[in-house]
Amino acid sequence: MSPRRVEYLGEPTLAQVMRRPSWILALLLALGIAVAFAALAQWQAGIAVQSQQQEQVDTESERSLASVTSFEQGVTDAGAGVVVRLGGRFVVDDFSVVAPRENGGATGAWVVGNVVTDGPDAEPGAHLAVAVGWAATVADAERAADALAAEQAAADAREITGRYMPPEGPRVPDADEDPLTLRAMSPAALANIWSAVDGPVYSGYLVLHDDSGSAPLLDAAGLAPIDSVAPLPADAVNWLNVFYALEWLVFGGFAIFFWYRLARDAWEKEHEMLLLEAEADA
Template structure:
C-alpha cells in the first residue's frame, strides 16, 4: 500500500472525497432557510413595485403576497377563464388587463368568480362597456403564471382554462411600440364600483401556508455526498488490499486461480 502507485491513488481518492465533502456541505447549507418569511408577512399590503418588476419571475417566498397597484382597465380585454374553483365549486373567472401607472406595464387581473359561463360572459361584456380609462387602485394577491395550455383536438382554440398572462397576451390590445408585461397575475380581493355591478363573487384566495424552513430533500442529498466520499476511500482500500493479497499469494507460491 506504500508503493507510489497506491499513494497516488490515495491522493486522488482524497481529492474526490474532498469534492464530495464540499458538495455535501453546500447542499447542507441550502437545506435550512436561515431567513424564513415571518408569519403574516404575505398579509402586509405592499406596492407591487416592491415585490416584482415587469418581465421578472416571482420569487417563491413572495407567491401570494398582498400588493397594491394603480392603473386603468383596457377596454375589450376582459376575458373569461374556465376551470376555476371557489371553495371547491367549479366555475369561471373574469379577467382583465390593467395598464399600470408606475411602472407602466400590462398586468393580468383575476377580477371575480361566477359558477355560470353565461353570467361570466355577461360580466365580461359589462366590464368592457364600463372601461373608460379611469384610474383605479386595486389590492390583491400576486400569483405565479400557471403556464399556457394547448387546446385538445376539437376544443375552441380561444378557450382559456389556465390563468396565464402569456396566453392572455395574445388576445390583449397592446400599443404598437410594445409594452412591458408582468409575468405573474393578480387576484383582486376588493372588486368595487363597476366590478361589483358585474355581479361577480369575490375570488377565494386564502393566505399561503408557510413551508418548513428545513428542506429534507437537500439534507438527504448531503448525506448521499458523505456516503460517496466514504465510498471513494473504501474503493481505494479494496483495490489496494486485493493487490497486496495477490502479491502475498504470489510470494508464497500460491496460484490464486487454483484455489
C-alpha cells in the same frame, strides 16, 4: 457450516474486565465523545428548523408591486403569493373568461382583465393580467365580461390590491373547442389576445381583492370575489440537516460500541492466553 463460537468460562468475566480502571477510563472517554456527537446532533436539528423559519416570507403585509417584482423578472419565491397594491386602469376591450376555476369549493369561471399600471407602485405603462371575479358558469362569466366592457367607469384610474401569483402553464384546448379558449392564467397567452400591448407585460398575475377600488366593478358585473388564499409555508424542516443530525447520533453510538468491542477483544485475548498456558503446562 459456520465454525462454532468459542465459549470462555471462568474468570475473568467480561464484566470484570470492563470494571478495571483502564477500561473505565476508556468508557468515560467514549461517553465524552458520544456526548459531543449528541450535542452536534442537537445543534444540527436546531438549525434544520431555524434556517427554514428565517426564510419564511411575510405574504400578508400589503406592499407595492414595484417592491415585490418588476416586469423584467419572473415571479420569485419571495414575490409569489404576496399581497400588493398598485394604481392603474382596465382596458375595457380586453376582458375575457378563464375556465374552469374553483371558488369556495364550487366550479365556475373567472373574468380576467388587462390593467395598464401607473407609478409609483408599479412600472408606468406596463400590462398586468388581473383575475377580477368569479361566476358560477362560463355563460355568466361571459355576460359579466361584456358588462364590464360596456362599463366605461372600468377604464377610470383606480387603486387596487390583490395577491400576486405566478403564471400557470398554458393548456391546449380540446379538439372540439375554440382554439382561443382560455383554461389557464397565463399572462403570455392573454397578451396575445389583448387589443393593444404597447408596453412590457408582468410575468405574474393579480387575484383582485374585494375592496373600495374593486367593489364597484364586481357589483356592476355581478361577480363574486375570488378566494385569495395565502400560500402554504415552506416545509419547516431542512431534511439535509436532519440527516446530518442522525449521522452524529450514529457516530456517538459507534463510540460506545467501539469501547465495548475493544473490551471484549481484550477479554477474549486474556482467555486465549490462559488456554495456551494451560496447554503448555499439560
